Amino acid sequence: MQNRLRWGVVATGGIADVVTGDLRLLPDAEVLAVSSRALPKAEAFAAKHGIPRAYGDYADLLADPDVDVVYVATPHVQHHEVSRAALEAGKHVLCEKPAALTSADLRDVVDLARERGLFFMEAVWTRFNPLVTRLGDLVAAGEIGEVRSVRADFGFTLPHDPAHRLWNRDLGGGSLFDLGIYPVSFAHLLLGEPEVVHAHGSLVGGVDAELGMLLGYPGGAHALLGSSLVSPLKDGAVVYGTKGLVEFPEAMYNPARMIVNGVEHTHAQEGAGYVPQLREVVARVAAGEVESPSMTHDDSLAVLRTMERAAAAVGLSYEGVR
Known part of the structure; x- marks a missing residue:
């Protein structure tokens, strides 16, 4: 190289x-x-x-x-x-x-x-957004106490068109795998892989048009997550701890504002927001590493397992799709 x-x-x-x-x-x-x-x-x-x-x-x-x-x-x-x-x-x-x-x-x-x-x-x-990175640090430092609940949503309205990739099962369409992966990954960052996965939603043409998830963790901690192609969800997130809360008022997948116990934090975005992620790839490849500690292989596998469990609960499956 x-x-x-x-x-x-x-x-x-x-x-x-x-x-x-x-x-x-x-x-x-x-x-x-x-x-x-x-x-x-x-x-x-x-x-x-x-x-x-x-x-x-x-x-x-x-x-x-x-x-x-x-x-x-x-x-x-x-x-x-x-x-x-x-x-x-x-x-x-x-x-x-x-x-x-x-x-x-x-x-x-x-x-x-x-x-x-x-x-x-x-x-x-999302894992490399500076505010999300700061969230991980402040949670680890006990700024809001123990995390007990996460709320996160990502959705918009997209007219149904079987030829569009998001409405086409043969192209891996649906709200969960395209949009819901962000709330699931966000919850995983804070709470890990859940013990229990409940989901409810609607299917259109073999893909999920909308999905609501309740993820359960040891000791009662939980996450309420949503994705949709038929409703303009707020796209924000809230993290509730035993000593306070953190709010992302909009675009939880690439936030520009974070409010920690009433105090607002912002950051200046580099480019369209992908620069931190790309910089990580360059650094890890240069170091001869096979994965990033901020988005490990195990992280990806755990998030996908959670999504598969949610998908199965509503009858959604991509088995055999190639």
Whole structure:
């Protein structure tokens, strides 16, 4: 690896566009290549972002010996396939969430990364937001006492269209795996993996249109979480402790404000908000590590197990989706 970590971006959708913009803000990273199933799309994306190499197939990008790390931004259903292929090609991987649709597929990728000594991380940018990081520190310091309850929601209204990826089971659609993963990961950060998972919601065309979750932890601590494609949920979060509370008034997945026992804290966002996460990848790869302590393989597996339990409670399953 050269002094600058050389990235390849797989897919050219909205999230790839925003994250690539943030990647270009890092002085020790270079976006070297991009791929799309349609070469003209890859070429247009490359021209927009000043990327020197464009490929019409991700296999060609993975065969490029100059690419060090791959950012997987495909639809959910392809995450396991592309991540596995990238690791087999000797590339480090940052994969958009959810990193896989089943625990078995995620375990397969994690085991391969560890076996090959390659870095692999699920891209949950919330874990690297400076205010969320500060939340972890103040909770550890006892600022609000023992955490007893977490409330978090993420939802918006999206007109039903079976062709849209969020309404299409074959593309890994639904509110839980695309939006609900943020509240679940947020609760996991504070309370760990739950003992009990209750869920209630509605299915439309084989995917969940909305889902409410009650997660139960030892000693009575709990989390009330929600995701929706049919209601504009508040998108905030509250953490209740025995000595106080922390509020995220909006965008709990990328908060700009945090109120701790009535005192407001803010931060100046870098780029579109993905810079801290991308900086972490660069640092861990440079250090020769296979995972980030802020978003470990076990974290990803535990969150996915929780989502699978919630999904099963409403009859949602992605088994067999490829």
